[in-house]
Amino acid sequence: xxxxxxxxxxxxxxxxxxxxxxxxxxxxxxxxxxxxxxxxxxxxxxxxxxxxxxxxxxxxxxxxxxxxxxxxxxxxxxxxxxxxxxxxxxxxxxxxxxxxxxxxxxxxxxxxxxxxxxxxxxxxxxxxxxxxxxxxxxxxxxxxxxxxxxxxxxxxxxxxxxxxxxxxxxxxxxxxxxxxxxxxxxxxxxxxxxxxxxxxxxxxxxxxxxxxxxxxxxxxxxxxxxxxxxxxxxxxxxxxxxxxxxxxxxxxxxxxxxxxxxxxxxxxxxxxxxxxxxxxxxxxxxxxxxxxxxxxxxxxxxxxxxxxxxxxxxxxxxxxxxxxxxxxxxxxxxxxxxxxxxxxxxxxxxxxxxxxxxxxxxxxxxxxxxxxxxxxxxxxxxxxxxxxxxxxxxxxxxxxxxxxxxxxxxxxxxxx
Amino acid sequence: xxxxxxxxxxxxxxxxxxxxxxxxxxxxxxxxxxxxxxxxxxxxxxxxxxxxxxxxxxxxxxxxxxxxxxxxxxxxxxxxxxxxxxxxxxxxxxxxxxxxxxxxxxxxxxxxxxxxxxxxxxxxxxxxxxxxxxxxxxxxxxxxxxxxxxxxxxxx
Numbered sequence: 001x002x003x004x005x006x007x008x009x010x011x012x013x014x015x016x017x018x019x020x021x022x023x024x025x026x027x028x029x030x031x032x033x034x035x036x037x038x039x040x041x042x043x044x045x046x047x048x049x050x051x052x053x054x055x056x057x058x059x060x061x062x063x064x065x066x067x068x069x070x071x072x073x074x075x076x077x078x079x080x081x082x083x084x085x086x087x088x089x090x091x092x093x094x095x096x097x098x099x100x101x102x103x104x105x106x107x108x109x110x111x112x113x114x115x116x117x118x119x120x121x122x123x124x125x126x127x128x129x130x131x132x133x134x135x136x137x138x139x140x141x142x143x144x145x146x147x148x149x150x151x152x153x154x155x156x157x158x159x160x161x162x163x164x165x166x167x168x169x170x171x172x173x174x175x176x177x178x179x180x181x182x183x184x185x186x187x188x189x190x191x192x193x194x195x196x197x198x199x200x201x202x203x204x205x206x207x208x209x210x211x212x213x214x215x216x217x218x219x220x221x222x223x224x225x226x227x228x229x230x231x232x233x234x235x236x237x238x239x240x241x242x243x244x245x246x247x248x249x250x251x252x253x254x255x256x257x258x259x260x261x262x263x264x265x266x267x268x269x270x271x272x273x274x275x276x277x278x279x280x281x282x283x284x285x286x287x288x289x290x291x292x293x294x295x296x297x298x299x300x301x302x303x304x305x306x307x308x309x310x311x312x313x314x315x316x317x318x319x320x321x322x323x324x325x326x327x328x329x330x331x332x333x334x335x336x337x338x339x340x341x342x343x344x345x346x347x348x349x350x351x352x353x354x355x356x357x358x359x360x361x362x363x364x365x366x367x368x369x370x371x372x373x374x375x376x377x378x379x380x381x382x383x384x385x386x387x388x389x390x391x392x393x394x395x396x397x398x399x400x401x402x403x404x405x406x407x408x409x410x411x412x413x414x415x416x
Numbered sequence: 417x418x419x420x421x422x423x424x425x426x427x428x429x430x431x432x433x434x435x436x437x438x439x440x441x442x443x444x445x446x447x448x449x450x451x452x453x454x455x456x457x458x459x460x461x462x463x464x465x466x467x468x469x470x471x472x473x474x475x476x477x478x479x480x481x482x483x484x485x486x487x488x489x490x491x492x493x494x495x496x497x498x499x500x501x502x503x504x505x506x507x508x509x510x511x512x513x514x515x516x517x518x519x520x521x522x523x524x525x526x527x528x529x530x531x532x533x534x535x536x537x538x539x540x541x542x543x544x545x546x547x548x549x550x551x552x553x554x555x556x557x558x559x560x561x562x563x564x565x566x567x568x569x570x571x572x
Binding site for chain 1: 459460483487489
């Protein structure tokens with residue numbers, strides 16, 4: 001992500017009013033929601049967009065000639081254009097709606113992989129990938145006979161980029177699939193450099209942007225990605241909607257992922273022809289309200305200023321890291337420099353399992369995640385079975401971080 | 417009205433539980449085991465390997481290896497202290513009683529047969545942690561199923 005020159009600081013108290021869910025007591029304490037890497041909360045304009053769509057405009061898209069169908073189609077396609085702009089894509093036809101990041105990656109692994117991979121080809125992954133950017137590739141590797149190669153991690157949770165030339169020198173890597181930001185470590189990966197090396201070796205790059213797109217400005221062209229996948233629910237949108245962006249010539253050359261209505265041009269008894277992009281990859285009635293809401297979420301985040309969000313999160317990360325590092329027996333995972341990470345802070349406490357940490361914090365209204373974070377290779381790399389993870393977003397405050405740190409003191413009192 | 421008040425943490429983290437977590441009983445490998453079961457909770461990564469030596473329908477010895485939270489590890493540790501020398505039928509009864517206690521059955525929570533395991537009754541008020549407490553007993557049920565299945569195979 002590009003470093004940003006001192007934007008006006010984001011004032012979280014000014015945006016908190018937009019998130020009604022934050023204004024509640026949990027177990028007798030005000031909610032401090034620090035599980036944003038799992039899912040983010042939804043601001044009023046997005047909630048209203050969903051309700052307004054169903055109250056006023058609901059109809060199937062691209063089918064009818066009646067007024068409501070025209071409106072729903074306009075809203076659906078308008079949202080696509082907003083999302084295209086959000087990631088710097090000039091061609092909205094390159095933006096495919098999916099159920100989420102997972103389906104977007106499965107789409108590429110399945111449709112691109114089946115057409116392009118053969119025995120002996122290699123797929124480059126990394127040890128920090130979320131299971132959703134591992135398992136689809138394992139499946140396509142099993143089907144095609146392709147091999148999986150892995151970039152390993154250094155002690156601070158960064159990719160060992162120095163190993164990449166050696167892996168690519170074999171000349172068999174056809175595609176790399178790499179997370180923009182690690183959900184289990186917070187690491188911001190040097191995607192541009194990875195793209196450069198992969199392209200020089202004649203390979204493509206898919207970027208798992210589930211933790212990237214929500215937290216900083218993304219420009220797919222500048223990143224050098226060939227595919228970029230992300231989800232609505234991690235960026236103030238609803239669950240069940242996500243995006244695959246892909247370069248037009250790649251998407252055009254790929255066979256469809258699923259068959260059905262909406263994705264065809266002509267259907268005969270024994271063959272069909274496919275609709276133009278992006279509809280070729282959108283079989284069946286899509287999640288129209290979800291798409292419209294994701295468009296509203298992009299509008300909302302645009303209003304706040306994406307470049308301010310990362311800076312704000314890094315301030316909270318700095319505060320959390322300082323507090324955690326001062327506690328005896330606490331081990332923090334991921335890059336030590338807050339500039340190298342997004343708002344994700346994983347940690348363990350000696351003598352206390354992460355689940356117990358999460359239960360004690362929950363009893364004080366502080367919501368964090370504990371577990372393997374769908375990244376079992378990361379857990380294995382650092383010799384733990386689970387970590388506790390606090391993750392921040394635009395509405396989190398310094399007080400939320402203090403509540404986390406105070407809560408950990410009471411964990412120590414109980415487990416002492 | 418939904419009761420959203422906090423169940424007291426003290427009911428969850430009793431000294432006896434923390435003691436078993438810090439100093440688990442019967443932890444280790446059982447060299448002359450007759451059955452072994454690895455039970456995992458895939459959502460959180462907790463795991464328990466339970467090893468039994470079963471002779472004449474009786475648990476002659478038991479040990480476990482495990483990695484997980486205080487509740488899962490204390491629960492299996494306490495469980496092993498109750499199992500040694502018990503018949504498989506009695507072990508099955510304990511598992512059933514304990515499972516009932518975890519689902520809020522107050523009569524089960526008063527059953528003296530459950531011994532120290534009764535200190536885990538408070539877990540019932542923390543629904544997301546019930547699975548943790550049951551992991552060891554899930555392993556026990558599976559181990560007994562395996563043992564009985566093998567016996568039937570041998571007889572059949």
